Amino acid sequence: METYTIIVLLLAATIRVATPLLLAALAGLFSERAGVIDLGLEGKMLGAAFAAAAVSAVTGSVWLGLGAAIATGVALALVIGFACITHRGNQVVAGMAVTIVVSGLAPSLALAWFGLGGQTPQLTNAAQRFTALPWPGAEAARAMPFPGLMYAELLAGHNGVVYLAAALVPLSAWVLYRTRFGLRLRAVGENPHAVESAGIPVNGLRYRALLISGVLCGVAGAYLSTAANAGFVRDMTVGKGYLALAALIFGKWRPVPTLWACLLFAFTDAAAARMQGVALPLAGVVPVQFILALPYILTVLLLAGFVGRATPPKALGVPYTTEK
């Protein structure tokens, strides 16, 4: 393959890998901007992935699957909210607990319902999955010279969730910075006491932020099991929730920089997939484990060195109480 084709395919893969990462990071953006640490991203996404695949497999409708995924994401978010907001519990513990529960519960339910060793059935029917939207002339463009392939692979050729995720970036920025709700949401993550004294209920705002997080995690999970793959397998999120959190921090809790962080992480992931088995000059064939670890090594390096002074929302992780 010529270099042009390789690069275009690599970028196309980057977009596909970045989508669930971006959705999860935006989910985290809303809850963390409201002051709730979102370590439950991984769990919510995983639960949603299972729900989407299971419902889609049984009903044959990917839309019902998406609905179930969103419902699952929201339900898990409410569990976290109940523990952290209503009862002012430790946010890190609550998020981790949800993740751990889901990672055990999803394969168990899959085993009980489908008997396939903790997986859901393969989604073979087109109606059971999100497939690429037909863009006009995409197939014709593929054969055409530059920039035909770019149009076919980068712009067209994706399923609806990818475009949704892309559209959510400016939408999130608009909500956060241009609406009354966004102003209050950001304020509640900085100084909830100020919000309370302005006559706005703090807990209500935080619940709403978690609901948004649940919905977005639901979409991210559905993407994993019904778009990027054809079914649910055990631990299929493989740390994407945590990687999304890292992207969020790297993006300094702002939508557009978070998008770039997600794309960067996704690029390393896509590049790693390409590099498997490729012999590099001097190094020879790099062990597959090392290549797969690359995105995470990059995460550690970026967070340790390059982020600089990322100031998190001031009230992040602090349960809100009225008494001093």
Add this chain to the structure above:
Amino acid sequence: MSVSPERVPALDLRGIDKRFGPVHANRAVSFAVRAGTIHGLIGENGAGKSTLMNIVYGLQSPDAGTLLVQGREVHFRHPREAIAAGIGMVHQHFMLVENFTALENLLLADGAAAGSAAGRAAAREKWDRLALDHGLDVPLDAVVGELPVGVQQRLEILKALGRKAEILVLDEPTAVLTPAEATQLFQLLGRLRAQGKTVILVTHKLREIMAVTDRVTVMRQGAVVAELDTAATSLRELAEKMVGRSVLLQVEKGPGFPREVLLEVEQLAASDDRGVPRVKGISFQVRAGEIVGIAGVAGNGQSELLETLAGIRTPTGGAIRLAGRDVAGDDPAQRRRLGLAHVPEDRLKLGVVAAFAAEDNLILGQQERPEFGRGVLLDRRAIAAGCRQAMAEYDVRPGDPRLRLGAFSGGNQQKLVMAREIGAGPQVLLVGQPTRGVDIGAIEFIHRRLVALRDAGKAVLLVSVELDEILGLADRILVMNGGEIMGELPRAEATEEKLGLLMAGVRAEAGHED
């Protein structure tokens, strides 16, 4: 003369009662605030003022009693309802989002949509006009965290006024202000009164009450103990009502007999954490048997000076001599061994561990002393006994060595810190803001202790932003401004006016004639 109809009180509290577990915070509190007046509410820390005002603002609900606003009975369950009833509150800790601009903070309180550019422009115009009407100068586009506290406070007041507050509650508004800013604030309150607003001023500073209020309610241990017309009362009477016994507003102390120099500072320079020079070549001496006071508006290098002397901050130049020995390169522990003790300005940050028991706090920094240990182990019995003794000597209540330090009142915490530092038997004691957040009874006690230490032939360096405290205790007064010493006055020659000029940075003829 025909009887004019009595104006309905702006705020009428009837039998307000509130308990927090075993603490009876408000005991059947009843008083009325006349419309269009400035009403003072005073009491020591823990007298129940804040709880009462939280009830008025809907942050807490009373167990019993009723609240009438402009003659109508109300039951607030949330600040939203209090705001709707025309009550505005300026909290001691400002309710501002620091990394928002002033305008964003106002929009947060306002509820106006900020989506469109037109909406923003309209909101800006509205707030600009309001600020102008009330003479409240606030830069709307500045980030709040970068504004001086005085301006932040104006923003809080503006916020309340914008929500149509008719009754404005200010909780300890001058705690963070310079004298000049406080004067400005009082002028503003006077203007608001002239416009017919009602102001409730919550404070423990008696002078403020005397200066600006029309009427004053005194609280003690959760109950109202007096309600007086300000014009018909005096500082002394208010202080006695507040504490429940007669108090000495003036410290009793005889003349000092300074002897040899114990602490000598020469051309000392230091910078703050960001590298900005804050202490610029300061020289002075403190002798055995004298209290030297350092006066100045907060933030003029006093904190850095104190930290540098204590060994917490590394000087950028100059010498510090303790009984003739240069200690500029020594760490705090080495300085302690040479007879230096330090009561830090920020008690909770540098002086104690709030989560530790009182007895553990009493050995912090002195855990190596032989009487507290056996080999590598701590001698818990000796530590507890030492703590009980110190608690008795310093009148710390409750006298329970096992109690968590954070559970003590500010005054009792400070007494414990004093007990620890003086208990180490220092030659030189550095004291920063010894009575910040401390009630009157404890202030009196702490002041007596400092004088006793001087009379025992020790050297005391007192840094305080309270001019009364400096004038009451110091034998010699140095005034700091902009990191330099503007002048030095013996106590006998110091007046508030002379010191005020020096504090403002006017060197002029305020000092001696040469």
